[in-house]
Amino acid sequence: MNLPKLSPRLRCAAEVVRQGAYIADVGTDHAYLPIVLLSEGKICGGVVSDINEGPIARAKEHIGACGMTELLTAKRCDGLSELEEDHPEDIFILGMGGELIARILSDAPWTKAPSIRLILQPMTHPELLRRFLLSEGYSIVDEVLVKDEKIYQIICAEYSGIPQHRAYSELELLLGREPLRRGGPLCEELLAHWRDVLSVRLAGKQKAGSDASEEERLLKQIGELTK
Ligand SMILES: C[S@@+](CC[C@H](N)C(=O)[O-])C[C@H]1O[C@@H](n2cnc3c(N)ncnc32)[C@H](O)[C@@H]1O
Structure with a gap:
């Protein structure tokens, strides 16, 4: 072989x-x-x-x-x-x-x-x-x-x-502390991916009237990193 x-x-x-x-x-x-x-x-x-x-x-x-x-x-x-x-x-x-x-x-x-x-x-x-x-x-x-x-x-x-x-933020648990610290194109692509996923989840939860606070917090953290 x-x-x-x-x-x-x-x-x-x-x-x-x-x-x-x-x-x-x-x-x-x-x-x-x-x-x-x-x-x-x-x-x-x-x-x-x-x-x-x-x-x-x-x-x-x-x-x-x-x-x-x-x-x-x-x-x-x-x-x-x-x-x-x-x-x-x-x-x-x-x-x-x-x-x-x-x-x-x-x-x-x-x-x-x-x-x-x-x-x-x-x-x-x-x-x-x-x-x-x-x-x-x-x-x-x-x-x-x-x-x-x-x-x-x-x-x-x-x-x-x-x-x-x-000691880890919710975003660090999701994407990893090191990749977020290092940054770079793959990290940016992953952040964009999660921004899309979380936005869809947030809209769905808001429509259903259920608790969307986790999505709101994560989207806020992503927004702060990518502004
Ligand atoms: C998607 S394959 C991944 C194969 C390889 N590790 C890779 O990353 O390319 C997942 C493998 O895990 C095996 N698997 C699933 N549950 C398992 C378990 N509890 N213990 C051992 N193997 C398991 C499946 O039979 C399958 O062969």
Whole structure:
């Protein structure tokens, strides 16, 4: 099998891994990420998991075809439920909803170790994932935006034991503190996207007579940043 080529989203997540780490890739599907990282000498090995039979069979097939079965283990399981014994150092959970990523981490309290790095990419509800991480004592150590059809957020977190959710604004929970601080074209595009989404939500809630104070607050913060 020819080595797969990573999409810009997966490539961006791959850049955050620590050199020589033993990794876990949760919800791996095709296992392209660990296969490429191993072929590039960036990781020493890893364990991949997927809850579904089709994806884990596909992952095993690709790992075997690349001659990597000695270094990449594949397990069919829910999230991190069978991965503690593998002692992963860097844990990827990419391409799932923010709520599901938070649930997977919440079911694996052993990830609350300063030596473990989490590399996360929520497809939805990044604000719920950030709130979960920060209230549980994980610190967000880096965040990157990447465009790959749409704009994705990569969140890198490590356990510090210090809850910090109250120190973040609602806008920072939604878009990330670092991307907002750095600014740039992708951040501006994301702000414009959320301005549109929130404006539609606000109009809908106002029409229905329901509480739209969250949308009003967020739109005000976006307006202050983009004026
Ligand atoms: C959209 S794919 C993402 C694949 C890859 N991580 C990526 O970002 O390209 C989501 C994968 O997560 C798997 N998945 C969903 N829920 C899961 C869970 N609770 N535990 C492990 N894998 C799960 C699905 O079977 C699917 O293969």
